[in-house]
Amino acid sequence: MTSWTTRAETDADIPAIRDIILRAFPTAAEADLVDALRADPAAWIDGLSMIAATADGRPVGHALLTRCHVGDEPALGLAPCSVLPEFQRTGAGSAATRAALDAARAMGESLVVVLGHAGYYPRFGFRRASGFGIRASFDVPDEALMALPLDDSSAVPGGVIRYPAAFGV
16 A cells, blocks of 8 residues: 655646546546636635645645535535545555544634545445435435535535535536
């Protein structure tokens, strides 16, 4: 298992992050989404765009948390997560995701939601969002919409997830 260095993105990382996303997904939609979120001060939170880098500092994985709301309460959305194809299944994506979740916890955030692979995200503690009374404003498979409370001392808000405008939902 490779040991990854994780850190928050810097301006110098932006082209490498775009390249990671473009190479990890079949279209430019996710890379364009990240650019739009980065430009949205209501969505972007400095320190929550995390990269996983090789020992020589090359970014190979990325995970992004941005502001969303569940009902009227602030929460974070995890999307997208991406890894260069030649580094997939090496732990780089998990390292970037864990670093982003740890940073969010340290900032006092209380809840993260994700729409993703039901077999992947539970390793980080995500559970079905419907169990918390959280739902999307569009049809999604119940097992694909998940939530992770970051702070056990606060109640988990229920309601509909309101994503930043860049998501187009």
